[in-house]
Amino acid sequence: MISKTFIERPKFAMVIALIITLSGLISMTLLPVSEYPEVAPPQVKVQARWPGASALVMEESVGQVIEDVVNGVEGMEYMSSNSANDGSYNLTITFGVGDDPDMALVRVQNRVKLAEPSLPAEVRAQGLTIDKISPDILFTINLYSPDGSLDELFIANYGLINIQNRLKRVPGVSDAVMFSTADYSMRLWLNPPQMTALGITTDDINAALQEQNVQAPAGKIGAPPYDGNLSTEYTLQLKGRMKSREEFENIVLRVSDQGAIVRLRDVARVELGQLDYKVSGSFRNQPATVMAVYLLPGANSLITGDAVKAQLAEMQKTFPDGLEYVVGYDTTRYVEVSISQVTTSLLQAVALVILITFVFLGDWRPTLVPSVAIPVSLIGTFAVMLVSGMTINTVTLFGLILAIGIVVDDAILVVENTDRHLHEDPDISTKDAVTRTMEEVSGPIVATTLVLLAVFLPVAMLPGITGVMYNQFAITICVAVVLSSVCALTLSPAVASLVLRRSSKQPRWYRGFNKGFEGVTHRYSSAVGYMLKRRSLVAVGFAALMALLLVGTRVIPTGFVPVEDKGVLxxxxxxxxxxxxxxxxxxMEKLQAIVDADPAVESATFLSGYSILAGAAQSNGGAGFLVLKHWDERPDMKDISLAVSQRLNRAAYQQVPEALVQTFPPPSIPGMGLVGGLELVVEDTQGRSHEELAGAIQTLAAAANESPLIVDAFTTFRANVPQYFIDINRNKAKTLHVPLTNIFSTLQSQLGSSYINDFSL
Incomplete structure (x- = not known):
């Protein structure tokens, strides 16, 4: 019998328990902390830009080329793309749950590399961005100037150069993304009448810039090989890229035979501006730059959040005068509160189990045995969680809470049986009583453990996203049960042999409790006997309970995970x-006033020109991140996030009739959708027009809104956006010897924008 070894050598059992406990304690500091297990599938995003291009041009010239090559990449579940009228294209490839995101990135990069030669030169010049994306936003950072002394461009560029790159290096950070463009740009505003008068075309300007605004090596003087002896060697420098507005204004476009010079300032206005003006942010009624910090998969959100905030506090010491930062949308606040609440429940459950054990055993000595075994089993579980790649989250902690009532049983079984032998045999020693107990209960302990594993292990094998949730829950319970059995066979008998004593008299309160409990047991036995004589009544009652269960499953709302108040909208x-x-x-200014008037809202960040639902820049779109006050400051039901959302929607409907305003909670599980609720994708498999697809989607949304189960069904897809069509007379252009490429480049430069090359600042 293995337990006899530990009864004879209790220090050996304690060493094993210490190893289990220390392993668990160390693992607790290394385990990632999150709200839920990582169930979001890995995603890879491909981004392309073509300044001045429409959504249709991006779809046909860029999207179809890339998607034809990427489609079918190994491990891909599905892909979705978005082409916008701002000349942007985004392709998101979603892989299976559990797939290696690094390998997925490599596979996509290899496919996109094959498509690059077929892409337009302008797109290749802008560069393609291919990267893993983490859907888990840690928080947003608002950079703004409270006194208005700094403009948005300066703030954005300062954030890009001095803040963004440092935050990306913080351990646990996947990426730091700025919503608004932060790059300076030397913008050339062309004067078409003056260009016509001087006979200058956009191609002439492009050629002059590419010729004169270049970085070129000049070589060295005195570099070997050479004849004779030289005492010095000099590196030569040239004036390469231009740096100031004046230098660009003086670029020579043409020189006549008489020596007359046409410069860029003669046909264009040159200014230092930003790369584009599609998106602008605001915070506390001041222009602001909004930066989103994303969490690396498997990182500890609380530790990473503290590290980022510490980095920001350090960088703030060197901020220019008039610049401040505020952490806005903060997901770590809810994670910290929720994990704290579950941890409190876990400790309360442990204390309650120990208290109940003491009440039923009536002595602190037998209570000590399960009191030692419970922490060892629970803490040791964290070591296996770390090895298994799990996280500390509400699901695993709930599994530990449930396991408390299971792990205590084995230790109580050892204690009660030993106590029985001590009272029934007055001549037996404590060590012999424990030995006899283990001979009797070792088999049942192992058997009950195997039965519990047979119940929970199959749950851990469920596939899909739901299976990931059940997997961590089941593994947590199984590990705790196994460790409980190990403790029951090693630690519990060792501790019992040291602390248990034969008690000659029982405390008065314990005798009173036993008397009352015996009365309850007697009445329960009488009730069971009464029911056994009326089996038909029991059958009817059981059938009624089953009927209520069936009705409950149909009436009670169902869902994947509950929608909770996360403190943000x-x-x-x-x-x-x-x-x-x-x-x-x-x-957005009107909405700022509405939000400021709501007592439940702490702060709000707004973006003009960006749509959350579309995931792209849109001139008619806006976005906002609303931070609600702490839960302790919102005790009333009227101030929970859902009620605040409905209140803001009503106010916006009444006061902002010119726009459709929708507030909604974030997704229940980070990375699963854009917002809380249900998301459907309508796919056209018959090659119909965009207008027909839009009509089908609107019909579906209208039908969904008729259901009493759906509050609001909507779509952001639009196929009837007003546009002007330019009909070029190609025959006449050829008759006048005007190349079509010149017409296209002129339109792009005059009405859109075109990238030429870079400059130094």
């Missing part, structure tokens, strides 16, 4: 199609 704004960004900014 997201906001999406959509104006009529083709609305300008100026109109969007005016709407």
């Amino acid at each position: 997201m906001l999406n704004v959509q104006l009529p199609d083709a609305a300008s960004i100026t109109r969007t900014q005016n709407v």
Whole structure:
């Protein structure tokens, strides 16, 4: 019998328990902390830009080329793309749950490399971005100037150069992304009448810039090999890329035979601006740059959040005057509170089990045995969680809470049986009583453990996203049960042989408790006997319970995970199609006033020109991140996030009729959808037009809104955005010897934008 070894050598059992406990304690500090297990599938994103291109051009010239090559990449579940009128293209490839994101990235990069030669030169010049994306936003950072002394461009560029790169290096950070463009750009505003008068074309300007604004090596003087002896060697420098507005203005476009020079300033206005003006942010009614920090898969959100905040506090010491930062949308706050609440429940459950054990055993000595075994079993579970790649989350902690009532049984079995032998045999020693106990209960302990494993292990093998949730829950319980059995066979008999004593008299309170409990047991036995004589009544009652269970499963709302108040809300704004960004900014100012008037909202960050639901820049779109006050400051039901969302929606409907404003909670599980709720994708498999697809989607949304189970069904897909069509007379262009490429480049430069090359600042 293995237990006899530990009864004879209790220190050996304690060493094993210490190893298990220390392993668990160390693992607790290394385990990632999150709200839920990582169930979001890995994703790889491909981004391309073509300044001035429409959504249709991006779809046909860029999207179809890339998607034809990427489609079918190994491990891919599905892919979705988005082409926008701002010349951006985004392709998201989703892989299976559990797939290695690094290998998925490599496979996508290899496929995209094959498509690059077929892409337009302008797209290749801008470069393709291929990277893993983490859907788990840690928080957003608002950079703003409270006194208005710094403009948005300076703030954005400062954040890009001095803040973004440092935050990306923080352990646990996947990426730091700025919503608004932060790059300086030397913008050339062409004067078409003056260009016509001087006979200058956009191609002439492009050629002059590419010729004169270049970085070129000049070589060295005195570099070997050479004849004779030289005492010095000099590196030569040239004036390469231009740095100032004046230097660009003086670029020579043409020189006549008489020596007359046409410079860039003669046909264009040169200014230092930003790369584009599609998205603008605001915080506390001041222009702001919004930066989103994403969490690396498997990272500890709380530790990473503290590290980022510490880095920000350190960088703030060197901020220019008038610049401040505020952490806005913060997911770590809810994770910290939820994990703290579950941990409190776990400790309360442990204390309650120990208290109940003491009440039923009536002595502190037998209570000590399960009190020692419970922490060893629970803490040791964390070591296996670390090895298994799990996280500390609400699911695993709930599994530990449930396991408390299971792990205590084995230790109690050892204690009670030993106590029985001590009272029944007055001549037996404590060590012999424990030995006899283990001879009797070792088999049942192993058997009950195997039965519990047979119940929970199959649950750990469920596939899919739901299976990941059940997997961690089941593994947590199984490991705790196995460790409980190990403790029951090693630690519990060793401790019992040291602390248990034969008690001659029982405390008065314990005798009173036993008397009352015996009365309850007697009445229960009488009730069971009464029911056994009326089996038909029991059958009817059982059938009624089954009927209630069936009704409950149909009546009670069902869902994957509950929608909870996470202390934040997201906001999406959509104006009529083709609305300008100026109109969007005016709407966002009205919404700022509405949000400021709500007592439950702590702060709000707004983005004009960006749609959360579309995931792209849109002149008629807006977004907002609303941070609610702490839960302790919102005790009333009228101030929970759902009620606040409905209240803000009503206020926006009444006060901002020119826009569709929707507030909604974040997704229940990070990475599973854009917002909380249900997301459907309608796919056209018959090659119909965009207009027909839009009509089908609107019909589906209208039908869904008729259901009493759905609050609001909507779509951001639009196929009837007003546009102008330019009909070029190609025959006449050829008759006049005007190349079509010149017409296209002129349109792009005059009405859109075109990238030429870089400059130094």
